[in-house]
Amino acid sequence: CLVLLFVLGIVGKGTAQTYPFIDIFNTPFTDLSFLGAGARAHAMGGAFYAVSDDPTAVSWNPAGLMQMDKHQMSASFHHTSFENEYSGNYASSSAGFSGRADQSIDQAAFVGVVIPFELKGRKFVASASVPNSVAEIRGIDFRDSMLLTQELNGRLSMASLGLATNLWQRFSVGLAVNIYGHGYDRNAHAVFQISGPPDDTVINYRPRTKSSFSGWNFTLGGML
Numbered sequence: 001c002l003v004l005l006f007v008l009g010i011v012g013k014g015t016a017q018t019y020p021f022i023d024i025f026n027t028p029f030t031d032l033s034f035l036g037a038g039a040r041a042h043a044m045g046g047a048f049y050a051v052s053d054d055p056t057a058v059s060w061n062p063a064g065l066m067q068m069d070k071h072q073m074s075a076s077f078h079h080t081s082f083e084n085e086y087s088g089n090y091a092s093s094s095a096g097f098s099g100r101a102d103q104s105i106d107q108a109a110f111v112g113v114v115i116p117f118e119l120k121g122r123k124f125v126a127s128a129s130v131p132n133s134v135a136e137i138r139g140i141d142f143r144d145s146m147l148l149t150q151e152l153n154g155r156l157s158m159a160s161l162g163l164a165t166n167l168w169q170r171f172s173v174g175l176a177v178n179i180y181g182h183g184y185d186r187n188a189h190a191v192f193q194i195s196g197p198p199d200d201t202v203i204n205y206r207p208r209t210k211s212s213f214s215g216w217n218f219t220l221g222g223m224l
Contacts, residue, residue, distance in 0.1 A: 037056045049061050062174030066123070128161055130158070151186070173219075175219070177218045178217050
């Protein structure tokens, strides 16, 4: 197969970083992978672009939807269990940080439908899917030197609408529009000892960062 794939996108997102628990002000998502759903497709790696022969094609090469001539529904689920503990020092043993990132999630990895139909003698294949979260993160961070604790919960999700048709003989084209949403909420609490006895001046600092994501991109594909 000869596959032509073009990706043009406008997606609203914040700055990604490698260690999201070390900075409380930046966007926590580190893996904004906007293309691809389905265990089979991921197992095939990039080769699935040239195949795209099941309902997950809408998230890879939507032109592949034309290979389906029956109504179909596809659903897959996944379980994620993750735990990570860390600690370290800045410059001395008294200026340290530690934390724990953990999550256990059961959710739909992909739910999609494919509907072939004819319009004025031309065959079309439409698709709608919810490929689940692009990224999800939960965790708690502790910084001993500042007596700071912060809790993070959030995700970035996507839904897709696709349409494909034949332009000439066996040459098909497809378009998928991907819509992104959700966000994250980060609550923190820090205690600062300004002065010792007898004044004992203490400041409680409770910063909260709450963000919402919205955006879209589209995938235009061709298959011969």
